[in-house]
Amino acid sequence: MIGLATLPKSEEPGVERLWVFPEGVCVEVSSADLGRGGGGGEEGGVILICGHTARDPRCALAGPVLLSQFLSLSPASSLPKGWQIALTTHVGGHAYAGNVIVYSRKTPKRGVWYGRVTPCDVEEIVARTVRGGEVVERLLRGVVEVES
Numbered sequence: 001m002i003g004l005a006t007l008p009k010s011e012e013p014g015v016e017r018l019w020v021f022p023e024g025v026c027v028e029v030s031s032a033d034l035g036r037g038g039g040g041g042e043e044g045g046v047i048l049i050c051g052h053t054a055r056d057p058r059c060a061l062a063g064p065v066l067l068s069q070f071l072s073l074s075p076a077s078s079l080p081k082g083w084q085i086a087l088t089t090h091v092g093g094h095a096y097a098g099n100v101i102v103y104s105r106k107t108p109k110r111g112v113w114y115g116r117v118t119p120c121d122v123e124e125i126v127a128r129t130v131r132g133g134e135v136v137e138r139l140l141r142g143v144v145e146v147e148s
Contacts, residue, residue: 044082
């Protein structure tokens with residue numbers, strides 16, 4: 001598993017900077033390449049689920065179960081076009097497992113960090129946060145918003 005964090009925009013058009021964990025290196029990637037595999041452009045986003053296994057079993061147990069739940073949603077409840085989902089490494093706070101970060105590419109770009117997510121919460125996260133742009137307050141750990 002690889003963790004990614006978006007850094008300030010590159011000065012080169014069409015290029016994004018990413019910080020790759022746990023290697024701790026900065027890479028520049030074509031914006032078009034970031035969209036491959038089902039997403040991209042100014043719409044859509046990515047859902048990152050902590051599945052970290054090395055420090056504590058809680059995320060290692062919760063992460064794959066949540067991933068399976070997101071992937072098994074009915075067509076009416078599933079992720080819209082342009083959205084991707086992946087397990088990632090440690091995002092902090094094993095006590096809050098399952099940890100889920102919903103990053104939207106819409107302007108303003110926003111990352112919503114949820115904790116103590118259960119399979120029962122997945123449909124609500126897709127409906128309210130992914131599709132509706134709302135925050136599910138009872139699960140909220142934090143929000144990061146970037147204006148373009």
